[in-house]
Amino acid sequence: MTGLAESDTPDLKAYMANTLIWSKANVKEITSFKLYSFSAPVTTIDNWISSEASRLPIDRVVAVKIDAEGQEGQILSGAVTTLARQKPLILAESGHRIQLARDVADRLGYVLAERSGNQLYESNKPTPRCNGFFVHPDQFSYYRDIGLMK
Helix, strand or coil, X not given: CCCXXXXXXXXXXXXXXXXXXXXXXXXXXXXXXXXXXXXXXXXXXXXXXXXXXXXXXXXCCCEEEECCCCCHHHHHHCCHHHHHHXXXXXXXXXXXXXXXXXXXXXXXXXXXXXXXXXXXXXXXXXXXXXXXXXXXXXXXXXXHHCCCXX
């Protein structure tokens, strides 16, 4: 991945404001915030898996959890080969509300799912909850067999 397009650049001011609000509510009030410049390697899930860079055996991806501060669609876009081949359960924090994430999941045949207790059920609209699920219909039978889906 070469980097973010201009329209995909994270909103650092909003990120800092959200971090300060969260910390005040959950930890302690932060009175200052300093950002440091750094560079880090970036790749896609598909490239990472195909490069065999992981020391973990990745023969089967059964679930993907994404919490990427609004970049869930870009992450799913970089995982289409893995998602199409393995059809894992996808849990995306707020990703179900992001159009690009929904478009990628829809193009791959995924549907939205809602959680009720410890089980999922197919839904025709994004959940009002924070965490949204995408489930591939090819997995419905398996998920029902193991009690994950109604």
